[in-house]
Amino acid sequence: MSSTNSPQSPQAAVGEQRSGGRWIAHWDPEDPTFWEQSGRRVARRNLWASIFAEHIGFSVWSLWSVLVLFMTPEAGFSFAPEQKFLLVSVVAFVGAVLRVPYTLAVPLFGGRNWTMISVSALLVPTGLAFYLIQNPDTPFWLFVVLAATAGLGGGNFSSSMSNINFFFPEREKGWALGLNAGGGNIGVATVQLVGLGVIALFTVSAGAFVPLFYVPFLLLAIWVAWRHMNNLSGARTDVAAQIAATKDRHFWIMSVLYIATFGSFIGFGFAFGLLLQSQFDRTPLEAAMVTFMGPALGSLIRPVGGYIADRFGGARVTLWNFIAMVAGTGVVIASVASDSLPLFITAFGVLFVLTGLGNGSTYKMIPGIYAAKAENMIAAGAPRAEALSQTKRIASSMLGLIGAMGAFGGVGINLVFRESFAATQSAMPAFIAFLGYYLVCIAITYGVYLRTPAGAAPIPAAPARSHSAADADTERVAS
Template sequence: MKPARPETGRWIEDWDPENEEFWQRSGRKTARRNLILSVLSEHIGFSVWSMWSVLVLFMSPEIGLGFTPAEKFLLVIVPTLVGALLRLPYSYAVTRFGGRNWTVFSTAVLLVPTLAALWFVQQPGTPLWVFLLIGAAGGVGGGNFASSMTNIAVLFPRHLQGRALGANAGGGNLGVAAIQLIGLLVIATAGSSHPAYVIAVYLPLIVLASLLAALKMDNVAAVRAAPGTQLEALRDPHTWWISLLYVGTFGSFIGYGFAFGLVLQSQFGATPLESASYTFLGPLLGSLARPVGGLLSDRWGGALITLCTFCAMAMGTGVLLLASARGSFALFVLGFTTLFVLTGIGNGSTYKLIPVAFAKRAEVAVTSGHDATEAFAQARRLSGAVIGIAGAVGALGGVGVNLVLREAYGGPAKSGEPAFLAFLGFYLVCVLVTWAVYLRKRPDAEPAVQRVPAGTRRAGAPRG
């Protein structure tokens, strides 16, 4: 049966990716096309969101924009915070307006902070508060992740969700590395006095991505959330356990990605060129590792991969402490780069926990006599809501990372060691949570899984 499309708008009403015949006939092609364009839009959103992690490397008295290290950390904290706060409403917006419609809007609106940044970075003497406002506007790019992931989660069958979400998020995360690589190329070729060159690259890309989304993407009715879905997700304990773990993975990735260049300058006195030469490498490898986390989770389970990842992240943080104590630049960069890779793997594995948790609940509901179609549709909607919530909380973790680093380097020691000790303690907490909630067999675990999601009904029961 061909998906129905009303005369007005581009909506696909009948979407059932778990139906193998439908998937092979038309679903797979449609899902992949939307995934590719979603990755493009999210990639540009991440680049605009993390733009200030690059622009602060250019800011110096030589171009009339001399700010202190504490002020520069503030310039990377503000867009991180706004992007985190926007993730929840962005996740809801895609369920209200549709994946295609919201992608067009959320991509096109990136022109506002990009054009503003392009103008004011060329104005010597621009006060800090102006850049803080522009950085806050650039935070809209951080919201694209949540709407994109919510949309992609419903497009693919459950056994492919790990790799689909991993590819979508990994391609988006590459936006952090991409703009940092562009910053390196500008500094290496034109010098550190032309930040406008970095920004100008993205103007035609934003226009192109908006047009492609308008022409080639679809709205899928299955993404629509029933009233109260987000509230139900907020009451679910899985939402908060997974959000905590995502603070450790994505919060670390985005926090480190925004601050790495400033950390190298503060810890070792690196020049803009030296900083830019290394800052892109970690986000690049971490982004490429995210689909790997999804694939590994599809094979061995998200809980096991997440546990192993946090154990390794704790050891990687120990390397940073050792490098700081010895003053070893090379070991420090190696430790940070390793942490980036691990955060990428953990991002993919943590998100894999979401559809699995709610799919198991739907399976239990079906064995209890509830309607299978409604049970699994509700599971997909709850998964989409939790993806948005966890994405927002995880991005707030990036704010926390930058605040801790700002306090550490602004303190008497002028060193990141207090921050690294705090991160080490948090990763150990995440190890315990992953083991206790998702791996350890507990007598009280079964009732939580058996709770029937709202909106399901028993087979043959009348619809109310």
């Protein structure tokens, strides 16, 4: 994807036309002059368009977390709770798997082009959902196979985050990635609000209106990407970078942490309505009136998690967030044991907020680790441009891959709920398992990213960069 342009100034450098589409030949957001004169404006325009497209993608991915509320005996369905948990687990699984190839799509096709392609593909699962919810006599296995295409919406996250990662300078990535992810995540709450409106106005017999509602917004998202986004010729994320990322121990460590934060967010978001129906015997309308609040809170708070991590360090914020998640899960367990719906809703809402904060702080840690690696390479004599290019390439791949691992956490959450209900008809064992996992994450975060080994020399501050609190976390593990 080399460019034929040879820009001579920052303004020329963001010239948006080349043969074949809206391509930018040169992009250097770390250059203050370039960023102030023209880079920020272009990056933010792409960010807002990306948020809208990713928002619709998350909504389609979450369609079945809402449509299962419509799958009642009155509507002709006879699926048991564990079957419904399996259904949403399969949808989550497809979305998780697709996040890996979607990371590669941005440099291959261009961020703008791939956004248009991936959003267009969402018309397929939307149409299938419209059909399936009106045909309860469809065999369960076929129902699951066709519904699983909604997982296409889950793949959009990785390509979107990988794309936006290229547009912003290191000092603003926590904010930009948090805003991009949070704006997408809130699609989970949006589709649940749509479901609430449909149930309230038309009853559970009108589930087909939910996917139908999204068709014009899919078309609008395609137009917004076509009109307002750009492709970066210098974007490089390839298979070699993905392989290199998986060989780094920090990939596996950060995957464990992100499974606990994003995996909990998306898993709880898919399961919330089913939990209210299965654990507390709520009607579809009663469940729908509550389910949107948790994902909304978790989504809106995610950029705050990234911003706080920019200021105080991703590892520090993540550690305290996991401690709070353990406490919150303990209250959830108490609410299930006492059969207290108000306590459950309150504690579960707090847990959603904490998953959102943790999503932002853990994701901020990833580019920070590789920014520190680049500084070490430069200090050792490597050319600045080469060091930055190599580490950003791996970091971008890692963002997409860890996003996929986090989505697998959502699969695990719903499978654990399925087994919990199949064995005990209660969510209690599942929440006990989640609490144990969060305790493990506390130990990992402290032991790997915060604990200073005995006898280690103090870590010097990074005077050339403005967020030394965040730098300190990553310099400790950059080698």
